[in-house]
Amino acid sequence: MTDWYRDFANSGVGTTITKQLGLPRPAVLRRYEPGQPLLPGPALLGSAGKGRLHDVLTELLRDAGVAVVASAEEERPAAVLLDATGLTSPADLAAVREFLAPAVKRLMPSGRVLVLADPPAEAAAPAQAAACQALDGLVRSLAKELRDGSTANLVQVPAGAERALAGPVRFFLSGRSAYVDGQVLGLSPADVPAGEDRDRPLAGKVAVVTGAARGIGAAIARVLARDGAHVVAVDVPAAGQALAAVANEVGGTALQLDITAADAPSRLVGHLRGRHGGVDVVVHNAGITRDKLLVNMDAARWASVMAVNLQAQLDLTQALLDAEGVLRPAARVISVSSQTGIAGNRGQTNYAASKAGIIGMVRAWAPTFTERGATVNAVAPGFIVTEMTASMPLGTREVGARLNSLQQGGLPVDVAETIAWLAAPGSAGVNGQVVRVCGQSLMGA
Numbered sequence: 001m002t003d004w005y006r007d008f009a010n011s012g013v014g015t016t017i018t019k020q021l022g023l024p025r026p027a028v029l030r031r032y033e034p035g036q037p038l039l040p041g042p043a044l045l046g047s048a049g050k051g052r053l054h055d056v057l058t059e060l061l062r063d064a065g066v067a068v069v070a071s072a073e074e075e076r077p078a079a080v081l082l083d084a085t086g087l088t089s090p091a092d093l094a095a096v097r098e099f100l101a102p103a104v105k106r107l108m109p110s111g112r113v114l115v116l117a118d119p120p121a122e123a124a125a126p127a128q129a130a131a132c133q134a135l136d137g138l139v140r141s142l143a144k145e146l147r148d149g150s151t152a153n154l155v156q157v158p159a160g161a162e163r164a165l166a167g168p169v170r171f172f173l174s175g176r177s178a179y180v181d182g183q184v185l186g187l188s189p190a191d192v193p194a195g196e197d198r199d200r201p202l203a204g205k206v207a208v209v210t211g212a213a214r215g216i217g218a219a220i221a222r223v224l225a226r227d228g229a230h231v232v233a234v235d236v237p238a239a240g241q242a243l244a245a246v247a248n249e250v251g252g253t254a255l256q257l258d259i260t261a262a263d264a265p266s267r268l269v270g271h272l273r274g275r276h277g278g279v280d281v282v283v284h285n286a287g288i289t290r291d292k293l294l295v296n297m298d299a300a301r302w303a304s305v306m307a308v309n310l311q312a313q314l315d316l317t318q319a320l321l322d323a324e325g326v327l328r329p330a331a332r333v334i335s336v337s338s339q340t341g342i343a344g345n346r347g348q349t350n351y352a353a354s355k356a357g358i359i360g361m362v363r364a365w366a367p368t369f370t371e372r373g374a375t376v377n378a379v380a381p382g383f384i385v386t387e388m389t390a391s392m393p394l395g396t397r398e399v400g401a402r403l404n405s406l407q408q409g410g411l412p413v414d415v416a417e418t419i420a421w422l423a424a425p426g427s428a429g430v431n432g433q434v435v436r437v438c439g440q441s442l443m444g445a
């Protein structure tokens with residue numbers, strides 16, 4: 001599916017016309033291709049105050065083969081990293097401006113700004129908490145100012161989580177995070193296994209993806225398989241043919257299963273134990289909409305959306321946790337929520353309730369997963385270009401697609417890349433988080 005307006009705006013005549021009319025010119029985003037370097041140019045690394053992450057970041061960039069420049073004047077940076085840990089009061093923020101302003105001016109297209117900070121909740125004094133929290137507003141605003149497909153994100157790194165930093169930093173710098181913008185990610189201390197295979201981080205892993213017959217689910221199956229996983233693709237029997245096609249394409253297994261059926265948890269557990277001896281990655285992607293204004297919402301619409309989008313996730317996850325030895329240590333559970341679950345949407349009280357419920361579920365389960373060395377997270381897509389959105393009336397679709405900092409809809413692969421990152425061993429320190437894949441949508445911001 002192509003973005004006709006983006007392609008037009010980037011064509012010779014389109015560039016002139018959009019410039020003259022003052023219309024937005026959405027960039028062609030830098031997206032991940034296996035084997036590509038982490039960044040298409042050098043990184044500029046700075047700190048504001050007594051940063052404690054400088055060595056970790058320097059080593060990480062060296063490992064990734066990224067050249068580090070001393071100033072943006074030397075060469076235009078593809079990424080600007082700021083270690084803003086160690087701030088103690090709002091006065092320290094002046095150094096943040098001083099570093100970022102000239103650096104961002106020289107940022108390459110599809111550039112990355114990544115700020116690393118102390119979590120405000122761990123501050124020793126209100127002035128320190130104020131300084132840490134201030135970065136939140138600064139980064140979200142900067143993300144809205146950047147153009148040409150560049151993004152800005154903030155990672156909060158508590159003391160002790162330094163070793164969990166590499167995977168998230170790599171993700172935010174890479175083309176995998178093309179449509180993740182203006183986000184704040186909180187890390188937790190975790191043991192991260194050494195020696196991850198960068199091209200196939202999921203080699204040897206078994207991954208279940210529900211709703212895999214089409215749309216975002218099929219994209220998730222493809223990306224997880226590309227990253228090395230054996231994919232068990234799950235969908236309803238009615239989608240059997242499409243499901244088999246996806247499973248064959250990715251060299252995986254098809255499992256026809258209505259996830260709301262009473263025996264779905266036992267059948268899934270039985271299949272995983274019997275055929276694969278367990279599971280490493282579970283992606284709860286299947287979801288439905290049954291839209292009506294609340295005043296016209298009948299019990300059936302309410303119940304079906306709740307059953308597929310929320311209750312099935314609770315039941316399947318609980319069954320996997322209860323089945324001795326099936327959910328492997330260091331397992332990853334990733335739930336597909338939605339921006340609608342954060343912002344709300346007219347005509348979608350049932351859908352928004354189910355998608356917000358997922359966020360509550362993930363946060364509540366995080367400590368249980370930590371105890372097992374596992375993680376559970378949610379991904380909340382914004383406007384994603386799928387067959388469903390392609391059939392919307394042009395006006396509604398164009399408004400929906402452009403109301404974000406990147407001025408375009410995301411692709412299913414953008415959601416899939418974020419899920420694959422969360423599924424990887426290097427994401428051990430990301431737990432109980434909600435990562436929006438929305439191009440910094442103005443809705444629910």
Ligand SMILES: NC(=O)c1ccc[n+]([C@@H]2O[C@H](COP(=O)([O-])OP(=O)(O)OC[C@H]3O[C@@H](n4cnc5c(N)ncnc54)[C@H](O)[C@@H]3O)[C@@H](O)[C@H]2O)c1
Binds near residue numbers: 259
């Ligand atoms: N498309 C978007 O813009 C968007 C935005 C935010 C969130 N999401 C979420 O992303 C997920 C995938 O969305 P999509 O656009 O690819 O939808 P889609 O309708 O194209 O695909 C959903 C798949 O889930 C399957 N499914 C439905 N009920 C099932 C059940 N009971 N058991 C097993 N499988 C079942 C369907 O058969 C289908 O193959 C959903 O959870 C959706 O809510 C999508």
